[in-house]
Amino acid sequence: MLRDVLFVYTLFTFFYFVVLNGLYLFLTLLAWRQMGSDVRARGYLGLDEVFRSPLTPGVSVLVPAFNEQAVIVESVRSLLALRYPSHEVVVVNDGSDDETLSVLREAFELAPVRKVFRDSIATKPVRGTYVSRNHPNLLVVDKENGGRSDALNAGVNAARHPYVCVIDADSLLEEDALLKVAKPILDDPDLLAATGGTIRIANGCTIDHGRVVEVRLPKSRFATVQVLEYFRAFLVARVGWSRLNALGIISGAFGLFHRSLLETVGGYWTETVGEDFELTLRLHRYLRERGEPYKIAFISDPVCWTEVPTEFSTLGRQRRRWQRGLWEALRRHARLIGRPRYGVLGLVAMPYFVLFEFLSPMFALLGLVVTVLWWLVGGLSTVYFLAFLAVSIGLGLLLTTAALALEEFSYQRYRKRREVARLLAYAVLENIGFRQLHDIWRALGYVDIARGKREWGAQQRRGFATTD
């Protein structure tokens, strides 16, 4: 009886991973096609024209900041230096209990101004607003702590331009990133509702005055594995889903929206830690139900560099939080699942998020345990057991090398051959240990969900540095 159960479960797990990897391969193929078009389109993008046009609409860059004293000055400097004809930077100090506001005051000579906001989205009370004496396009909003979503909503209320770009305080945008992420919306403002750009890992890079001047791999092993994860997530998955017009998430670290659209849908939901995923789903839902054509697009060229966790505990907490955010957003938008009315998003992407994102730690860990058990009780020969392991690692390796090759054909950010070789080595090594650890963290996210955990948890910022 036990053997039968183990056999059936192993078979089920096997097919689960066949479907999952088949989907990944399909997304990889889509991404290859899309990246080919994107690379060719560079020849006629016309970014210089957008930059020198007096008609280009302005963008308000919103930066929520909670205890960001280590990174905020460098981050704001980089944002003020963005190549865009008309933009303002709105930093929202979300009740920090460190020196975030003080370092901003000192670095940018902030002066208090009795700024009047629109009251389109309700937020926690604003304590004060400040304008820089030497950078008139820098506004700092100081408010009571209400979480990242609440801070962003305050930023939307304060924004004076028709578009808002949302980024994290521990992130640096490349000089042309705002132009590149805005270009598709400026070209077709009636169709494009929102766009998101690529997130890359800043750990290990050389940073000077808020700009990444030399791209290097992190020294930390955890951070290096995350470079591969981000390649797969951004250059493959998001490019692929975007091509199907079923992009489920515009990263909270770098996204551009029509301000009026955010106001219409009520801004960010404050009761979740997955506010970027939830907002993207809500935008899809609103626009689909309105019945007009629209697109929410991922643009792979513009880059936002961000600091990723390098400590075991911080990374674990982040992954548990992501799992909780996924659950909260999926639960709120459960009615999208399997509904033809919501197109590819409802029929394919949402079931994917449930089955292959939210439930995957359970299948992966149980699958591993059951396969080992079955092998131990003699139901599975050693040769078969090793073969299953080889297939699993081989698939992971194939998908990762495909993502790496995409990067090489499109952007080639990592210039040193030794670093590309190191990434290839990690593509193999991540399958032994890291993936399983990752699944355990996400499985622990189930525990947080069951316990009704609400808060973000402490985050550590070490500041941008030349090496990590």
Add this chain to the structure above:
Amino acid sequence: MELLGLVILVLVAGSMLFLLTLVGRRSWIAYEARRRDAAVAALRPAAIELIEDVADPPALRGVDAEVFAELLGGYSLVVRGASRERIAAYFESTGAVDEQLALLRSRRAWRRATAAFTLGDMGSPRAVPALLGALDDKRRAVRAAAARSLGRIGSDDAIEPLITAGVERRIPRDVVSLALFDIGTPAVPRLLELTRDDEPLVRAASVELVGYLGNAGDSGPLPAMLRDTSADVRAAAAGSLGRLGASTARDALIDALDDRVPSVRVAASRALGQIGGRRALDGLLRVAQADEHEPAAAAARAAARIDPALVVHAAGRADAGPYLREAADLVEL
């Protein structure tokens, strides 16, 4: 078992294929980059000499010819007049213009778009008829690239087709506007004619561009447009009057502070701030104290621009309202 073995073999072979591709690609990129860098360094002086009419262009082939063309294409964005004509003449003499015109008929959209874009950098007037035809291409990217290039070449013949294409949304409005912006003042007379068009969007786009390309002498028909039936036209007219500094339109703009549409009141406030004149202050202070968010904020800032001391003084009164206080704080920065 054989099947599993086959799967493993395929996966490993696939990974190896990607791996070899990566290595090969990386070596090729490094080789190409070195070659091109060397060519750029060697050919830059020759490109500058051609633009300055100091020397004839060198006879080049292959990568060198490509690099030389890229250098001249880059320079064409920043030079005008005779220098630009010499660049166009070079591309015509080498057959590069004909080559791109042929590519403009390619079956592949990206080739047509790239050719349309490149023709703009080459700056040859010979490309104008084909680019006008490309405004009707079935692909948006090709149409947008053609519009941009017609602006770069500065063709008067393109003014009306560009405006029509923008209004019909065949080309992004911003791309059309920028192309007309590149054509510059020669476009103004036709734009002024189009301010009387039956279609409100044509009137709005035309009047907005007059504000950017014209001068105060072109503002004659604009005050009357502050009474247009379309709010878009009224707002665009107010914006243009402000940019042109048309002080004769001050009274009409003061009347527009009472327009029923907020965006028109915003544009009128900003225009009054740009034109200046104390006569506008009563109206602006009234809007700043009593109107809704956007017009009130715009009016307060406009008043502060005209008379900063008055706004600081007014902000001290109990009934000043938040917008005047905000404007006063910004004055004191």
